[in-house]
Amino acid sequence: MDMLFTVLSSLSDPYNLLIIFGGTIIGIIFGAVPGLSATTGIALMLPVSFSMTPVTGILFLGSIYVGGISGGLISAVLIGVPGTPASVATCFDGYPMAKNGRASRALGIGILASFIGTFVSILISMIFCPILARYAVKMGPWEFFSLCFCAIILVVTMSKGNMFNGLIAGLLGVIISTIGIAPIDGAKRFTFGIVNLYSGVNQIGLILGVFAVATLVKNFAKGDTKTPDIDTKGISGFGIPIGEFFSHWFLIAKSFFIGLWIGFLPGLGAGLANLVAYAQAKASSKTPEKFGTGCDEGIIASETSNNAAIGGAIIPMIALGIPGDTPTAMLIGGLMIHGIDAGPLLMANNTELVYCFFGVLLFSAILVLALQFFGMRTFPYILRTPVCYLYAAILAICVVGAYADSNTMFNCGLMIVMGGVAILMAVGNLPTSPFILGYILGPMLESNLRQGLTYSQNGLLTFVTRPVSLTLLLIAFASLAWPFIRDRREAKRRLAGTETEVEKMSKVFDIKED
Amino acid sequence: MRFNKNVIFSLALIAFAGFVIAQSLMLKSLFLSQSGDIGPKAFPIGASIALILCAVGKMLTEGLGPAVPLFTGRGWKRIAQMFAILIGYVVAMYWLGYIISTLAAVPLMVWAMSEGRRLSSVMLAIFSIVTTAVLWFVFEYIIMVPLPFGELIEAILY
Numbered sequence: 301m302d303m304l305f306t307v308l309s310s311l312s313d314p315y316n317l318l319i320i321f322g323g324t325i326i327g328i329i330f331g332a333v334p335g336l337s338a339t340t341g342i343a344l345m346l347p348v349s350f351s352m353t354p355v356t357g358i359l360f361l362g363s364i365y366v367g368g369i370s371g372g373l374i375s376a377v378l379i380g381v382p383g384t385p386a387s388v389a390t391c392f393d394g395y396p397m398a399k400n401g402r403a404s405r406a407l408g409i410g411i412l413a414s415f416i417g418t419f420v421s422i423l424i425s426m427i428f429c430p431i432l433a434r435y436a437v438k439m440g441p442w443e444f445f446s447l448c449f450c451a452i453i454l455v456v457t458m459s460k461g462n463m464f465n466g467l468i469a470g471l472l473g474v475i476i477s478t479i480g481i482a483p484i485d486g487a488k489r490f491t492f493g494i495v496n497l498y499s500g501v502n503q504i505g506l507i508l509g510v511f512a513v514a515t516l517v518k519n520f521a522k523g524d525t526k527t528p529d530i531d532t533k534g535i536s537g538f539g540i541p542i543g544e545f546f547s548h549w550f551l552i553a554k555s556f557f558i559g560l561w562i563g564f565l566p567g568l569g570a571g572l573a574n575l576v577a578y579a580q581a582k583a584s585s586k587t588p589e590k591f592g593t594g595c596d597e598g599i600i601a602s603e604t605s606n607n608a609a610i611g612g613a614i615i616p617m618i619a620l621g622i623p624g625d626t627p628t629a630m631l632i633g634g635l636m637i638h639g640i641d642a643g644p645l646l647m648a649n650n651t652e653l654v655y656c657f658f659g660v661l662l663f664s665a666i667l668v669l670a671l672q673f674f675g676m677r678t679f680p681y682i683l684r685t686p687v688c689y690l691y692a693a694i695l696a697i698c699v700v701g702a703y704a705d706s707n708t709m710f711n712c713g714l715m716i717v718m719g720g721v722a723i724l725m726a727v728g729n730l731p732t733s734p735f736i737l738g739y740i741l742g743p744m745l746e747s748n749l750r751q752g753l754t755y756s757q758n759g760l761l762t763f764v765t766r767p768v769s770l771t772l773l774l775i776a777f778a779s780l781a782w783p784f785i786r787d788r789r790e791a792k793r794r795l796a797g798t799e800t801e802v803e804k805m806s807k808v809f810d811i812k813e814d
Numbered sequence: 815m816r817f818n819k820n821v822i823f824s825l826a827l828i829a830f831a832g833f834v835i836a837q838s839l840m841l842k843s844l845f846l847s848q849s850g851d852i853g854p855k856a857f858p859i860g861a862s863i864a865l866i867l868c869a870v871g872k873m874l875t876e877g878l879g880p881a882v883p884l885f886t887g888r889g890w891k892r893i894a895q896m897f898a899i900l901i902g903y904v905v906a907m908y909w910l911g912y913i914i915s916t917l918a919a920v921p922l923m924v925w926a927m928s929e930g931r932r933l934s935s936v937m938l939a940i941f942s943i944v945t946t947a948v949l950w951f952v953f954e955y956i957i958m959v960p961l962p963f964g965e966l967i968e969a970i971l972y
Contacts, residue, residue, distance in 0.1 A: 351957035464871040468827060471865045475834055475858060482854035485843045489854055490834075517896045520927055521889035688927035692920050693945050695896075699903055699919075700912070700949050704959040712904040716897065723893060727884050728823040729876070746857045753850040 306652050307659040316359055319352070320660055323360045324667045327367020332682050333690065334375050335519040337384040338368020342630040343511040344694060346637065347504050347701030354638040355653055359660040361634045365627050366418055366664035369570055369610055370672070373410035373603055374679045377403060386570035386606040389578035393591065393598030400594055404676065408539015409596055411672045413603035416552060418665035421560050421611020425618070426658050429647060432619035436644030441751035442763050444643075446772035448741045448748065451566040451622045453776040455734045462729065463783040469730040473738025474745065476501050483747035484754070496710040501718075503633050504705040506739065508698045509718025510732055511630075516691050517719065518726060524687075539676075540596075551581055551597055552604050559605030563612020566737070569625030570606035577605030610661070618654055620644060621744070629736045643744075818881040824873035831862040831869070838862070895926055911964025916946040 310316055323345070330341030341364045349357035372387030373394065380395035382388045390410060397406040439447070452474075456466030479490045480500030491497040546552075555577040562573040581601035582591045591598050613624025621643030623629035632642045640650055647654050702715040722732060756762035764770050838858045885893065899922055906915035920942040925933065953959045 348952070348957060351959065462872065462875055464868045464875060467868045468865060468872060471861050471868065474861045475865065478858045478861070484851060485854060487841055487843050487854040489841060489858065490837055513900070517893055520896060521885050521892045523889075686928075688924045688931075688933075689941055691927055692923035693941075695900065695923055696903075696916055696920055696945055696949060699900070699907065700916075700953055700961065703907070703962065704953055704957060707959065709904060709908045709962070712907070716900050716904065719900075720897065728820065728827075749857065750851055753852060756850065759850060 303651065303655050307655045310355055310359070310652075310656045311659050311663055316356055319356055319360045320363045320663060321667065323363030324367040324664050324671060327364040327369075327664075328371035328374070328668065328671065329367075329682055330364070331368040331371020331384055331387075332374040332679065333685070333687075334379070334381045335515065335524050335687075336694075337372075337515075338365055338386075338627045339511050339630060340515055340694075341368045342627055342634070343507045344697055344701065346507060346630065346634055347704050349634055350637050350705070354635075354640055354650075355656050357634060357638055358631075358653060358657050361631055362657050362660040363664040363667070365631065366610065366661055367668055368627070369607055370411075370414040370418065370665075370668045372606070373407070373414060373599075374672075375683055377406045377410060377599075378679060378683060384570075386574055386609070387602065388571070389574040389602035390599055390606075392578065392602075393593070393595050395594075396592065397594035397599070402594070404539045405596075406539070406594070406599055407672070407676055407679070409545060409599045410603045411669060412540070412542075412545050413552065413555075413600045414607045414672075415665055415669040417556060417559060417604040417607025418610050418668070419662060420556060421563070421608040422614065422658060422661045422665065423611075424560065425611040425614045428615050429618045429654070432615065433644050433647040436620050437648065439644065439768065440766070441748040441755065442766050442769040443772065445745060445748035445752055446763060446769040446776070447620060447622060448745045450772040450776040450779075451616075452734065452737055452741060452745075454566045454779055455737050457779040457782050463780075465729050466731055466734045468728075469725060469732065470734035470738040472725075472730070473735040473740075474742040476506070477739045477742025478746070483743060484750045494710075496706070496708060496714075500743075501739075502705060502711050502714055503637060505702050505711040505714035506718045507630060507633060507736070508702050509715040509720075510722040510736065511626075512694065512698050513715060513719030514722030514726070516694060518723060520691065545596075545600075548597060548600050551600055554584075555581065555601040555604040556608045559608030560612040562605070563609030563624055564615055565612075566616060566622055566624055569613055569627075570609040571625075573609040573612075574602040574606040577601040607665075614658075614661070617642065618646060618657070621646065623737060623740065626733050626736060629733075629740050632740055818877060819883070820876035820881050821873050824869040824877070827869040827872075828866050831865040834862040834865075835859055892926075896923075899923055899926060907962050907964070909964055909966040911967050912950065912961035913946060914964065914967075916949065917942055920945050 311320070326345065327338060327341050330336045330344075331338055342361055345360065345364055349360050352360060368384065369386050372382055372384035373390050376382045376387040376390035377394035377398050380391050380398075382391055394406040394410060397403070452470045456470055457463055477500070479497055481487070481498060482489050488498065496502070558577045558580060559570070559573040562576060563569060578591075578598060578601045581597050582588050585591065585597060587595075609625070613628045616622040616624050617628040617632060621632065621641070623632050635642050635646075640646070640653065698715060699712050702711040703709060705711050725732065725735065752762060753759060758765070762769075764773065835858075838855045841853075841855045843853045899919060903915055903919035906918065921938050924938060924941065950961060953961055
């Protein structure tokens, strides 16, 4: 009960309320504008958050996260281009519905489904996080090493495309994380006498470079900077009667659990959840021919699942310190900037902060619901913002944000270098999700490996003689075999002409990551 | 195997991993190694060896087919243009300070990204001034981070 009052008092603080309100609006805008995403929004606002107290900072970043995932449906419905990969499947029925003059209905369904997905998944994560964390505190360095290893391997093998690209990206992240003072013995590594590298490659510089500068420059290079045409005739009223929406309760529940589970698995997130849920909804529908022409079920499945992935991704982040997707990797970065170690001790040592975080996610879900319903008519204005002005302002924020982290121009240079590295990675088909996960988990991986070896008499053997550690390692190695099995199955299906819906849809939009 | 961009990329990765291994071999632990500890070299060396193996794997799998270029020639030109502006912005910020550099860089970025579309110069000027002022206010007064004054400006004034 005390905790409830603490959380409520934090959330009802006028300054915090203003921060949450601002964060949610920023998140919705970043989610809505094609080419930007929740990840870009969090990356850009990380420097802004470190002047705040840890609680206010995490409230700010949490509200951007929820707003960013939920905002993707706006452009998906109004211009047929997903604002984020989390809303790809929303385009399939949302846009045709809007073109038929029922934009309000499409938006209304999407907004309600998003709210249910976020709100209920956060409630579930509030139940599961303490249970998982209770077990996690009993784990030693051996289990933690295996868990980090397993998370990186899962991200690599579950993502689309050549597995070697994912592994290379993860390893590059790990190697970059070794720059600076080594754990255990404090040796200086790869610093080349540069004082600014003693504490490692600066997180803000790296995140802004990889997720903001590189994203914007890539969009510009591909010519994705044109302002879209939007038909505003269909936007009036609130969209759909509540009773009619809930008549699809079984689909809502099914899509919800698909999203929750996919969100829980490291590295998959909302980008895949919406496609799987959509494919499931179509496969189990009595009228599959209506999908793609503007049917309610398609939007419900996509939007419920992508938002349910938020709660799923939060569970390993809070309970184990393992990010479920790229935005949660950023959130862990945000915690680290405030000197808070994400991991199983997070719940024990920072209970107030964790429950404030849950509180803000719930509150932001309600705020998004209200803002999107009552602000429906303003959506076209967001999407009509000339991209050249928007991108220029964001790049200026990036440079100033990188400087503000350590009051040195070195960080600005580092950000530009990391932006260049991210573009080179894109040229080499390397995904950024394993890269950031490798960078975040690299120090944990090394320190737990070295601690594990120091504490045990049997060297590496201890990692396979402890049951939990062995299980995690087995999962990791088994998942390494998965891409080969998947490729063989896909090749067989292609030959037989029986590709799954998810495979077909992934090809259309080339979905890889958020 | 074709000598496509993926092969070149893989070779560059192998060279990078070789550089990391060479640098790691020169590392010295500050303390006597505790029993069982692998020291500061082993982890980066292990990661680099794995990187070499994966780069070879990439070369063997993606070097076989034709590589699809991510950007066109025009795209690369745009990338070079944006990075040149960003580098110029950062250098100008160091010498001339935040206000002058941002007032110059923002309209330059807008102009570069507008690609010949007609821009109102009044609108551009207002946008640059407002962006510069809002960022300055947020960072100086809300986040309390003093933005660079400029080495050259400081040298002239003081």
